[in-house]
Amino acid sequence: MTPQSTSGRLVAGLAAAALLAAGAAIAIGTAAPAHGGPARSTLVGGTLASGAPPAILSRGVISTLDIAPAPTAPRDRGGARTMRGTATPPAGPVVPVPPSQCPRLYNTTGCYGPPQINHAYGLDRLHRRGLTGKGRTIAIPICFHNPHLRKNVATYSRHWGLPPANLEVMQYGKVPTADPGDPGQAACAAEAAVDVQSVHAIAPAAKIIVVETGTDQTGGTVGLDELIGAIGWVTRHRKVDAVTASWGAFEANFPEQSGREGDYRLLTRLRGPLKAAHRRGTTLIASSGNRGPTGPNLAGTAFYTHPSVAWPASDPLVTAVGGTRVHLTDTGVRTAPDQVWDDEGGVATGAGPSAVFGRPAYQARLTSVVGERRGSVDVALNGSGKAREWFFSSYNPIAGQQPGWIRVAGTSIAAPKLAGIVALAAQKAGRPVGDIHRVLYSAPGSARLGLTDLTTGTNTANGVTGFQARRGYDLPSGVGTVRDAGRLVNALAH
Numbered sequence: 001m002t003p004q005s006t007s008g009r010l011v012a013g014l015a016a017a018a019l020l021a022a023g024a025a026i027a028i029g030t031a032a033p034a035h036g037g038p039a040r041s042t043l044v045g046g047t048l049a050s051g052a053p054p055a056i057l058s059r060g061v062i063s064t065l066d067i068a069p070a071p072t073a074p075r076d077r078g079g080a081r082t083m084r085g086t087a088t089p090p091a092g093p094v095v096p097v098p099p100s101q102c103p104r105l106y107n108t109t110g111c112y113g114p115p116q117i118n119h120a121y122g123l124d125r126l127h128r129r130g131l132t133g134k135g136r137t138i139a140i141p142i143c144f145h146n147p148h149l150r151k152n153v154a155t156y157s158r159h160w161g162l163p164p165a166n167l168e169v170m171q172y173g174k175v176p177t178a179d180p181g182d183p184g185q186a187a188c189a190a191e192a193a194v195d196v197q198s199v200h201a202i203a204p205a206a207k208i209i210v211v212e213t214g215t216d217q218t219g220g221t222v223g224l225d226e227l228i229g230a231i232g233w234v235t236r237h238r239k240v241d242a243v244t245a246s247w248g249a250f251e252a253n254f255p256e257q258s259g260r261e262g263d264y265r266l267l268t269r270l271r272g273p274l275k276a277a278h279r280r281g282t283t284l285i286a287s288s289g290n291r292g293p294t295g296p297n298l299a300g301t302a303f304y305t306h307p308s309v310a311w312p313a314s315d316p317l318v319t320a321v322g323g324t325r326v327h328l329t330d331t332g333v334r335t336a337p338d339q340v341w342d343d344e345g346g347v348a349t350g351a352g353p354s355a356v357f358g359r360p361a362y363q364a365r366l367t368s369v370v371g372e373r374r375g376s377v378d379v380a381l382n383g384s385g386k387a388r389e390w391f392f393s394s395y396n397p398i399a400g401q402q403p404g405w406i407r408v409a410g411t412s413i414a415a416p417k418l419a420g421i422v423a424l425a426a427q428k429a430g431r432p433v434g435d436i437h438r439v440l441y442s443a444p445g446s447a448r449l450g451l452t453d454l455t456t457g458t459n460t461a462n463g464v465t466g467f468q469a470r471r472g473y474d475l476p477s478g479v480g481t482v483r484d485a486g487r488l489v490n491a492l493a494h
Contacts, residue, residue: 093404093405094401094402094404094405094406095405096111096113096159096390096405097111098330099111099112099116099328099329099330100329100330102388102407106388106407108385108386108387108388108407109327109386109387110326110327110328110386110387110388111388111389111390111407112326112328112332112382112387112388112389112390113160113389113390114160114162114201115160115331115332116328116329116330116331116332117201117326117328117332117382117389117417118201118202118332119331119332119333120326120328120332120333120334121381121417121482121483121484121485122450122482122483122484122485122486123202123421123424123485124332125486126424126485126486126489127204131424131427131428131489132203132204132205132206132424132427133202133203133204133205133206133420133423133424133426133427134205134206134427135205135427136203136206136207136241136423136424136426136427137206137207137208137209137238137239137240137241137423138199138203138206138207138208138209138240138241138242138243138244138416138419138420138422138423139208139209139210139211139231139234139235139238139240139242139243139244139282140192140195140196140199140208140209140210140211140243140244140245140416141172141211141213141227141230141231141234141243141245142188142191142192142195142210142211142212142213142227142246142247143185143188143212143213143214143226143227143247144175144176144177144178144185144188144189144212144213144214145171145175145176145177145178145189145212145214146177146178146188146189146192146193146212146394146395147177148189148193148393148394148395149167149169149189149192149193149196149210150167150169151394152193152197152392152393152394153165153167153193153196153197153200153392155392156193156197156200156391156392157200159392160201162200162201162204163204163205165196165200165204165208166205166206166207166208167196167207167208167209167210168207168208168209168210169209169210169212170209170210170211170212170234170237171211171212171213171214172211172212172213172214172226172229172230172233172234173213173214173226174214175212175213175214176214178395180394180395180403183397184397186395186396186397187395187397189393189394189395190393190395190396190397190398190406191246191247191412192210192212193391193392193393193394193395194246194391194393194408194412194413194416195210195244195246195412195416196208196210196416197391197392198389198391198413198416198417198420199244199416199417199419199420199423200420201420202416202417202419202420202421202423202424203419203420203421203423203424206241206420206423206427209234209238209240211230211231211233211234213226213227213229213230214226224247224248224249224270225270227245227247228270228271228273228274228312229273230273231243231245231273231274231277231284232272232273232274232276232277233273235276235277235280235282236276236280239432240277240280240282241282241283241422241423241426241432241433242282242283242284242285242419242422242423242426243277243282243283243284243285243419244285244286244415244416244418244419245284245285245286245287245312245313245318245415246286246287246410246411246412246415246416247287247412248286248287248289248310248311248312248313249267249310249311250289250294250295250296250304250308250309250310250311251264251267251308251309251310251311251314251354251355251356252295252297252304252306252308252355253295253297253298254266254267256297256298257298262355264355264356267311267356268356271315271317274312274315274317274318275317278317278435281432281434282432282434283319283419283422283432283433283434283435283436284312284315284317284318284319284435285318285319285321285415285416285418285419285422286310286312286313286315286318286319286320286321286415287310287313287320287321287350287383287410287411287412287414287415288309288310288313288320288321288322288323288349288350288351288376288377288411289309289310289313289349289350289411290323290347290348290349290350290383290410290411291303291346291347291348291350291461291462292343292346292347292348292349292350292351292459292460292461292462292464292466293307293308293309293350293351293352293459293460293461293464293465293466293467294306294307294308294461294462294463294464295308295310295350303462303463303464304464305463305464306464307352307353307464307466308352308355309350309351309352309353309354309355309376310350310376311354311356313350313376313377314354314356314357314374314376315357315374316357316360316374317435319378319379319418319435319436319437319440320376320377320378320379320478321377321378321379321380321381321411321414321415321417321418322340322341322349322350322351322377322379322380322383322411322414322459322476322477322478323340323341323348323349323350323380323381323382323383323384323409323410323411323414324338324339324340324341324349324380324381324382324383324384324414324454324477324481325338325339325340325341325382325383325384325386325387325457326338326382326384326387327387328387337452337454337455337456338382338452338454338481339454339456339457339469340380340454340456340457340458340459340469340476340477341380341383341384341385341457341459341476342457342458342459342460342461343458343459343460343461344384344385344386346461346462347385347409347410347461348459348460348461348466349377349380349383349411349459349476349477350376350377350411350459351376351377351459351466351467351475351476351477352375352376352459352466352467352475353370353371353373353374353375353376353475354373354374354375354376355373356374357373357374358372358373358374359371359372359373359374359375360374360437362437362438362440362441363375363441363473365441366441366473369472369473369474369475370475375473375475375478376475377475377476377477377478378437378440378441378478378479379418379440379451379477379478379479379480379481379482380414380454380476380477380478380480380481381414381417381418381481381482382413382414382417383409383410383411383412383413383414384409385409385410386409387409388407388408388409389407389408389409389413390405390406390407390408391405391406391408391413392404392405392406393406421482421485421488421489421492422436422492424485424489425488425489425492425493426493428489428490428493429492429493429494433492433493436492439491439492440478440479441473441479442491444472444473444478444479444480445471445472445473445479445480447483447484447487448487448491449479449487449488449491450482450483450484450485450486450487450488450489450490450491451479451480451481451482451483451488452480452481452482452483453471453472453480454469454474454476454477454480454481455469455470455471456469457469457476457477458476459475459476
């Protein structure tokens, strides 16, 4: 299959995508072959009666994990809610302001840009030494086509003094343009802009490939299988150092769709492209989600009353990235230790034990924490709604904000950061660094790896008891967060 450019003809009028934050479920329909070719139009792990797809497939719903809702507005002294931070935007154009001005303007304790984030993680020092990701490639699979992506990234780059992005857009299948009036499709388009800008700020010279996905072979749905298939496809056609994914489905969605408790074959039969990309030496990265230890059912009407983690983040082949809250000055200096992103009105970092995968070898010494299961997450970076970051997007699904400069939270701004760090390590090594679990788990929380341990916070949310931060490895923050990216890059490069 030959890669298509964005100049190719697009197909419109397909089913909507929806935010997981709004309780949406995911379409799981067709098997994505390991070689990365187009998916076949057959139901995975089941038989279609009279050729009719189940309701979840006919709806064609996708979950993008991570654009968290905006904070509530401040109140005046009389108790009335002010206009700032509500569905009514503040007067005048929104432009990035230093974090010290955010409490007054946006009722949040921080709204950070690359100057603060890069200084906090020690990335600015690497950039000054010439480690910028030059010669390395990051791929971002995402649903729908964003026709404004290049202009949005250019606006972001000019504002923050970044070089123009080395951006390529490819299409896997027939890809419709996102409808700005559809919240789910707008979420996909905004996610593309956010992910690209996140990577570009960390690795400004790296090549970024956005792989847009569209309909399945029946022409009716946009599904998880297309997104997973795109990973195998792009890593087959391009030399890719890392793939970052800010979307997924909760493990509990799969047996619910199959109608058989404990049946995860709908999930495991989708793993072929991940296995193929992993064999090619690509570092696989995914965000862990924003709903704490659980997630919504397929109908989006209720949360599961038991823990459930997001996949592909929970896959042992994937590095799962959770969310923290940073406390930074206008120059990026920490004023307090980072903490686990805990409950902010139903949003918190995703984390917990996998119901699908057993404990991998790299977690062999962590039985006291993970038991016999794969523990997710592996590492954590900023994602809290109280430590939002600035991005520029012509699409915006976030209530209370308008297209343009938006303040975004969620683990989807954390996962691309790690992909950027991997690009810096690959530049230093002169080769892909591949699976990074062995390095991360060699010394959890160790300053030798440029990490710092998180010991405060829990991801309890939505009526389900979560997991507490503790000394050493823990489920909501993994091996910790980045304190000195230079040391982490050195470790990954060796």
